[in-house]
Amino acid sequence: MQVGRTHFGAFAAIIAATAIATTSAAGVANAQSVNIPAEVAAKGIGYYVVPGKPGANIDQTRFTNRPTKSKKKIDSFTGFTNSITGYAVVDSSGEPANLVAGEFHLPVKSLDTGVKGRNKHLTQRLWLNAKKFPVILFKIKSTRNITLTGDNTYKAELVGDITMHGVTKEMVLPVEIAALTAGDKGDLLRIRANYAVTLSDFGVKNGIIGKKVAKNIMLEQYIVLSTKKAS
Amino acid sequence: MVKTFVRWLSLLMCVVVIEQSLVLWSATGHAAFTTHFDSERAEQAKQTTNTADLFGDTGEFAGTDAQQIEAPPNRFMLGFLPSLPPGEMWMVWDVDMVSVLTLAGPTTVIALLTLASMTIDRRKRKRDKPSEETGSK
Numbered sequence: 001m002q003v004g005r006t007h008f009g010a011f012a013a014i015i016a017a018t019a020i021a022t023t024s025a026a027g028v029a030n031a032q033s034v035n036i037p038a039e040v041a042a043k044g045i046g047y048y049v050v051p052g053k054p055g056a057n058i059d060q061t062r063f064t065n066r067p068t069k070s071k072k073k074i075d076s077f078t079g080f081t082n083s084i085t086g087y088a089v090v091d092s093s094g095e096p097a098n099l100v101a102g103e104f105h106l107p108v109k110s111l112d113t114g115v116k117g118r119n120k121h122l123t124q125r126l127w128l129n130a131k132k133f134p135v136i137l138f139k140i141k142s143t144r145n146i147t148l149t150g151d152n153t154y155k156a157e158l159v160g161d162i163t164m165h166g167v168t169k170e171m172v173l174p175v176e177i178a179a180l181t182a183g184d185k186g187d188l189l190r191i192r193a194n195y196a197v198t199l200s201d202f203g204v205k206n207g208i209i210g211k212k213v214a215k216n217i218m219l220e221q222y223i224v225l226s227t228k229k230a231s
Numbered sequence: 232m233v234k235t236f237v238r239w240l241s242l243l244m245c246v247v248v249i250e251q252s253l254v255l256w257s258a259t260g261h262a263a264f265t266t267h268f269d270s271e272r273a274e275q276a277k278q279t280t281n282t283a284d285l286f287g288d289t290g291e292f293a294g295t296d297a298q299q300i301e302a303p304p305n306r307f308m309l310g311f312l313p314s315l316p317p318g319e320m321w322m323v324w325d326v327d328m329v330s331v332l333t334l335a336g337p338t339t340v341i342a343l344l345t346l347a348s349m350t351i352d353r354r355k356r357k358r359d360k361p362s363e364e365t366g367s368k
Contacts, residue, residue, distance in 0.1 A: 050280050050282050051280075052275065052278065052279060052280050053275060053276060053278075053279040053280065054279065054280060054281075054282050054283040055279055055280075055281060055282070055283030055284060056276055056277075056279050056281075057298070057302075058279075058283045058298055059298070059302055062298055062300040062301075062302055063300070064300045075263075077263070077303070078300055078301060078302065078303050079303065080302045080303070082275065112272070112303075113303060114266045114269075114303035114304070114305070115264040115265075115266055115310075115314040116314050116315065116316055116327055117264065117313070117314045117315050117316045117327070118264065118314065119316075120316035121316070178286050180285060180286065182282075182285050185282065185285070188282060188285060188286075190282075190283075190286050194299070218300065219300075220298050220299060220300045222283065222298060224280065224282040224283065224286075226282075
């Protein structure tokens with residue numbers, strides 16, 4: 001269905017954006033558990049993504065398509081996922097916002113738009129092609145422009161490579177990072193990011209993008225990590 | 232006369248079905264595609280880690296309902312279009328097949344056919360009536 005294809009395209013873009021988590025072919029056991037390689041763990045303090053919804057009204061990732069060329073409600077949609085796994089390594093100096101390494105993995109099939117047919121479209125070849133590229137990956141390279149904004153809260157820019165649909169692209173994501181110690185839950189980090197992803201940058205191209213599907217998909221992410229790995 | 236009555240009744244039923252499908256579509260949120268309550272999603276919502284609550288008082292990020300993009304609602308919404316995955320449109324018994332299009336569409340066709348048959352019959356009667364009057368003279 002044409003409309004469905006439109007929606008899926010948008011989703012694909014969104015998912016790509018959410019790509020903060022993705023699996024690279026090597027170094028990851030599966031989407032359910034991501035171990036920190038020894039050489040990466042040696043760089044500092046390791047934090048693991050706490051799986052699942054962070055809060056009752058909060059999802060790890062939400063994405064939305066708002067095409068500018070179409071004012072029809074049918075062409076706008078949002079989706080979410082709470083299947084991100086991965087880790088981040090904070091510099092050994094202990095500054096919580098100074099992430100020196102990390103990987104976030106997001107299974108493409110976990111993207112949920114609330115519409116069964118649209119979810120299926122999203123995974124197809126015209127969009128994210130989940131069969132060939134099952135996971136979206138974000139690999140942290142460094143953090144820059146770290147600014148303390150409150151008690152253990154920071155604004156920064158996360159530099160990393162997003163791999164989606166077989167294409168890897170470096171992106172700089174504006175993030176808000178908060179840290180706290182939560183007793184039996186371990187030391188926690190919260191990373192929030194709002195940004196847009198351009199579908200075509202990741203090789204997702206078709207006649208629908210730019211019309212019923214926005215060229216840029218808006219993403220909002222809320223990821224909590226802990227020094228204690230979930231069992 | 233019976234035939235006319237049945238046709239008018241049929242037409243009325245069609246209008247009622249079309250009108251009610253539109254009313255239900257409007258009442259459930261003007262959704263583009265039909266969605267249903269997802270019990271698994273609801274269960275996941277209950278089993279949150281609640282870690283976001285721990286950051287509730289953290290500096291300027293206070294508050295847990297901080298996401299600006301609203302998640303899609305988890306409830307039944309009659310959509311204008313069915314929400315079956317591609318290639319599964321033949322599964323007419325699937326709940327995702329139900330939509331304004333699949334309810335009002337066939338009904339509209341029936342209504343139009345009924346109207347067409349009534350119109351044809353009326354024209355036929357008009358055509359026959361003058362010839363009957365001529366014949367009686």
